[in-house]
Amino acid sequence: MKFNLSSFFYLFLTLTILFLLNTKIGPLPPLAKFLDPFNGFWQQAESRKITAESTLNIKGLTGKVNIYFDENRIPHIEAENEEDLYFAQGFIIARDRLWQLDFQTRFAAGRLSEVIGEKAIDLDKYNRRMGMGFGARNMEALVKKDPKMHMVLDAYTAGINAYISTLKPKDYPIEFKLLDYKPENWKPINSAYLLKLMSATLAAASNDFYLSNALSKFGPEVIKDLFPNYPFREDPIIPTETTWDFDPVPVPKAPEDVSLTTVIKLNPKEEGLGSNNWAMSGSKTSTGYPLLANDPHLEMTLPAIWYQNQLTAPGINVYGVTIPGSPGVIIGFNKDVAWGVTNVGSDVLDWYKITFKDDSKSEYLVGKEWKKVKKVVEVIKVRGQATISETVLYTHHGPIVYVEGEKPSGFAKSNNIPVGYALKWIAHQPSNDIKTFYELNRAKNHADYKAALLHYVAPAQNFIFASKENDIAITPNGYFPLKWKGQGKFLLDGSNPAHEWQGRVPADQNPTVKNPQRGFVSSANQFSADTTYPYYLHWEYTGYERGARINRQLANMNKATVDDFRQLQNDNYSIHAENVKDVLIKNVDVSSLDAREKKALAIIKDWAFRYDAKEISPSIFEWWHKRLASGIWEDEFSDAKNPTVIPSRDRTVQLLLTDDTAKWYDNITTPDIETKGDIVTTTFKETIDSLFKTYGEISAKWEWGNVKGTNVAHLAKISGFGTKTLYTGGSKTAVNAISQTTGPSWKMIVSLGDKVEAYGLFPGGESGNPGSFYYDNMVENWAGGKLNSLYFYEKGKPDAKRIKQTISLISKK
Amino acid sequence: MLILIIIVSCFIAQSFLPWWIIAPICLTASFFFSSSKKQAFWSGFAGVFILWLVKILSLSLPNEHLLANKVGQVFMLPAADTNWIIMIFASSLIGGVVGGLSCLTGNSFRKNSKK
Numbered sequence: 071m072k073f074n075l076s077s078f079f080y081l082f083l084t085l086t087i088l089f090l091l092n093t094k095i096g097p098l099p100p101l102a103k104f105l106d107p108f109n110g111f112w113q114q115a116e117s118r119k120i121t122a123e124s125t126l127n128i129k130g131l132t133g134k135v136n137i138y139f140d141e142n143r144i145p146h147i148e149a150e151n152e153e154d155l156y157f158a159q160g161f162i163i164a165r166d167r168l169w170q171l172d173f174q175t176r177f178a179a180g181r182l183s184e185v186i187g188e189k190a191i192d193l194d195k196y197n198r199r200m201g202m203g204f205g206a207r208n209m210e211a212l213v214k215k216d217p218k219m220h221m222v223l224d225a226y227t228a229g230i231n232a233y234i235s236t237l238k239p240k241d242y243p244i245e246f247k248l249l250d251y252k253p254e255n256w257k258p259i260n261s262a263y264l265l266k267l268m269s270a271t272l273a274a275a276s277n278d279f280y281l282s283n284a285l286s287k288f289g290p291e292v293i294k295d296l297f298p299n300y301p302f303r304e305d306p307i308i309p310t311e312t313t314w315d316f317d318p319v320p321v322p323k324a325p326e327d328v329s330l331t332t333v334i335k336l337n338p339k340e341e342g343l344g345s346n347n348w349a350m351s352g353s354k355t356s357t358g359y360p361l362l363a364n365d366p367h368l369e370m371t372l373p374a375i376w377y378q379n380q381l382t383a384p385g386i387n388v389y390g391v392t393i394p395g396s397p398g399v400i401i402g403f404n405k406d407v408a409w410g411v412t413n414v415g416s417d418v419l420d421w422y423k424i425t426f427k428d429d430s431k432s433e434y435l436v437g438k439e440w441k442k443v444k445k446v447v448e449v450i451k452v453r454g455q456a457t458i459s460e461t462v463l464y465t466h467h468g469p470i471v472y473v474e475g476e477k478p479s480g481f482a483k484s485n486n487i488p489v490g491y492a493l494k495w496i497a498h499q500p501s502n503d504i505k506t507f508y509e510l511n512r513a514k515n516h517a518d519y520k521a522a523l524l525h526y527v528a529p530a531q532n533f534i535f536a537s538k539e540n541d542i543a544i545t546p547n548g549y550f551p552l553k554w555k556g557q558g559k560f561l562l563d564g565s566n567p568a569h570e571w572q573g574r575v576p577a578d579q580n581p582t583v584k585n586p587q588r589g590f591v592s593s594a595n596q597f598s599a600d601t602t603y604p605y606y607l608h609w610e611y612t613g614y615e616r617g618a619r620i621n622r623q624l625a626n627m628n629k630a631t632v633d634d635f636r637q638l639q640n641d642n643y644s645i646h647a648e649n650v651k652d653v654l655i656k657n658v659d660v661s662s663l664d665a666r667e668k669k670a671l672a673i674i675k676d677w678a679f680r681y682d683a684k685e686i687s688p689s690i691f692e693w694w695h696k697r698l699a700s701g702i703w704e705d706e707f708s709d710a711k712n713p714t715v716i717p718s719r720d721r722t723v724q725l726l727l728t729d730d731t732a733k734w735y736d737n738i739t740t741p742d743i744e745t746k747g748d749i750v751t752t753t754f755k756e757t758i759d760s761l762f763k764t765y766g767e768i769s770a771k772w773e774w775g776n777v778k779g780t781n782v783a784h785l786a787k788i789s790g791f792g793t794k795t796l797y798t799g800g801s802k803t804a805v806n807a808i809s810q811t812t813g814p815s816w817k818m819i820v821s822l823g824d825k826v827e828a829y830g831l832f833p834g835g836e837s838g839n840p841g842s843f844y845y846d847n848m849v850e851n852w853a854g855g856k857l858n859s860l861y862f863y864e865k866g867k868p869d870a871k872r873i874k875q876t877i878s879l880i881s882k883k
Numbered sequence: 884m885l886i887l888i889i890i891v892s893c894f895i896a897q898s899f900l901p902w903w904i905i906a907p908i909c910l911t912a913s914f915f916f917s918s919s920k921k922q923a924f925w926s927g928f929a930g931v932f933i934l935w936l937v938k939i940l941s942l943s944l945p946n947e948h949l950l951a952n953k954v955g956q957v958f959m960l961p962a963a964d965t966n967w968i969i970m971i972f973a974s975s976l977i978g979g980v981v982g983g984l985s986c987l988t989g990n991s992f993r994k995n996s997k998k
Contacts, residue, residue: 071940074991080984080991083984084906084985087984091977098958102976103896105970105977106897106935107938107974108897108902109897110902112938112939112943114950115945115951116946117946118945118947213929262889365944413958491970513970790952790957790962794962797930840950
């Protein structure tokens with residue numbers, strides 16, 4: 071045999087092309103592998119048609135499980151025992167959300183670099199240094215000591231893994247194919263990671279700012295004045311007339327040397343990450359039974375943050391939403407009770423200055439003794455690169471996130487972490503939070519609710535409750551460290567034992583109210599209670615405006631219906647606009663305005679404070695008041711060297727309403743002395759100019775629905791997998807808290823009674839597959855302010871009108 | 884003849900093996916059953932192209948091209964309801980090119996071995 075050179079050329083060419091088409095290059099997937107119809111992404115193109123009935127043989131079940139899917143493909147799972155129930159829940163969540171489970175766990179555990187490569191190294195280091203793994207391991211250890219919860223977590227894990235074991239590479243969700251990696255088996259600690267991620271989202275100072283020179287620059291009086299411990303305007307969650315029927319434990323005294331701390335720690339609440347909930351007593355509803363509503367606001371993503379399901383087995387029949395990865399139902403209802411949550415936002419994260427003995431950093435000072443530093447090595451695998459090892463120093467407070475020289479530059483999340491400080495954070499605490507949900511899922515009355523809440527640690531939530539027995543209640547609940555007033559508002563001294571958390575507020579003394587006089591309870595992330603509550607929880611909460619609007623509307627309702635509640639969830643009225651619009655307009659110097667500005671001023675003059683999509687005024691007002699706030703404060707407060715934050719919206723409103731001559735109005739970067747009128751007028755003109763430059767002459771383009779430009783992006787920001795721009799109203803200061811990327815991530819209204827009726831939806835769909843018709847099928851109704859009727863299945867009687875598909879899981883021998 | 888062999892054997896093999904199995908199949912089939920270079924290339928190209936096209940249509944039509952339109956945006960296409968046409972064509976084309984090249988390679992060995 072004699073070969074021609076060209077044969078080898080062709081062979082070489084073919085092999086090269088095979089190699090290139092099978093390799094991930096840059097952000098693109100391996101092309102032929104991805105585009106191959108037999109194993110590539112085309113396999114995720116789901117047919118609109120569904121098989122009405124099917125049976126799967128699954129190893130690990132003890133009995134038979136029926137899963138009924140309704141018109142929105144929401145599963146109603148019926149099992150013969152609890153173990154099978156949580157197994158089936160894990161199985162079906164894995165079927166619908168496998169990639170989300172994988173990605174979010176990797177995010178929390180600092181393992182994204184394994185699949186994304188060097189881009190994620192800083193993020194991975196950050197999450198590890200913050201002690202996410204430390205917290206998750208502590209949680210897992212405690213849960214495993216509780217036989218019942220251990221069973222739940224193990225069954226759930228087994229269910230997820232049973233599903234994974236049925237998969238061939240062609241079945242992997244599309245994101246695995248795009249990023250070119252494989253799903254791995256689930257571990258119980260992953261569920262702990264996901265719950266810790268909620269703490270990272272809701273109870274972490276990931277936007278921690280500090281004004282290191284604020285005190286020396288302005289003096290303590292100014293700081294006290296501009297960053298007060300209780301706001302100018304407030305409408306606390308626990309109604310002010312409530313009395314406290316417990317004997318408080320002694321509160322630690324503030325140490326005298328506390329003023330030594332010259333650094334104020336500010337954790338500005340990320341507005342938009344908040345929530346509403348309210349419940350009304352039967353005395354004020356049309357049915358005579360309570361109504362309950364909840365809408366948690368989060369950064370909205372596809373696949374959706376929440377997953378709806380109904381879980382039925384002996385001893386339990388509950389409907390609601392869960393976070394993929396967490397067994398049970400987090401917000402929902404059963405035939406006797408309904409409950410929901412909003413974020414509390416209490417101060418559960420503090421920084422402690424560490425004094426090392428010497429440069430070896432192996433011992434640190436506490437009181438008069440030297441304690442040993444524990445060194446923990448974090449190993450980060452990086453795709454396409456060598457593995458990285460990071461040593462994190464742990465004190466009894468928690469991890470020292472960065473010592474000198476460790477803080478990365480140009481990584482936004484860590485900008486505001488003080489170097490050389492140990493992090494004390496509630497998310498590190500061992501906790502058995504899933505037990506709270508386990509018991510709420512089975513609760514029959516107020517006593518069950520009270521008992522369930524005692525297990526809960528973090529992130530602290532305002533647990534709202536209503537029962538068929540006509541009780542309503544709300545409890546800002548979680549582990550609240552026992553602090554002196556203002557403890558942790560400033561950075562703390564880790565060598566002074568008096569600066570440590572002195573235990574906790576007894577769980578049964580958390581603020582709570584049952585059946586208040588006014589006939590309703592509510593929360594919208596504002597202060598938990600007024601200043602009569604004996605414990606200090608925080609000095610700063612989300613502004614009171616949403617809460618005040620909710621309370622005003624609820625007070626005016628009589629014979630309230632589900633639709634009244636739905637309208638309130640969609641209410642675009644802004645109390646913030648009501649508070650300041652007039653004072654702003656009054657201070658504009660009309661003589662200095664040009665024709666366009668005059669026209670804009672005339673429009674906003676007639677505005678009735680609603681952030682409706684079709685209104686132009688909210689676009690003007692929103693840009694204007696933000697510009698004004700930065701105009702007032704930033705000349706004094708911004709500091710190139712130190713990340714900074716300006717006083718709150720509440721303090722700015724107070725200034726505008728009560729002070730005409732404050733020095734803060736003057737722009738210190740100009741030689742002139744500007745007045746209140748000057749700054750209000752200038753910022754108005756700038757606002758109109760910006761809007762004109764962006765949207766042209768005043769026209770429909772200026773409408774709030776366009777200017778706000780709400781959209782729901784994919785979790786990994788893959789283009790094409792998010793929604794288009796949604797034309798919606800809403801504002802962070804209105805009950806309907808839809809901003810550009812955050813908003814009501816789940817809306818629910820429950821009407822209790824002989825037969826429970828419920829409505830709800832989220833901006834997404836049950837499936838996590840962009841190739842499914844159930845990926846974003848609820849978005850349209852969500853954007854239109856509508857709700858879907860929720861099907862509450864009763865044992866043994868699936869309603870043929872609602873059930874479109876049945877899957878039976880049978881134990882494989 | 885060669886086209887049919889390629890379609891049938893690639894269909895069977897691809898049902899349980901990775902995509903690159905089409906290369907050795909085309910190469911071998913062409914080694915035994917091709918005549919000219921041109922015939923080999925076009926048979927390989929058309930065989931895999933048609934197989935992939937039909938398979939894709941069988942998946943994407945019942946999906947109303949929902950996913951293909953979205954994936955188009957991953958590949959920098961603008962948001963459009965017609966992205967699926969490009970996606971289907973591009974996918975089939977890649978399969979076709981690999982099939983054609985593999986057949987060409989198989990054919991080149993055939994001529995040599997005859998000598």
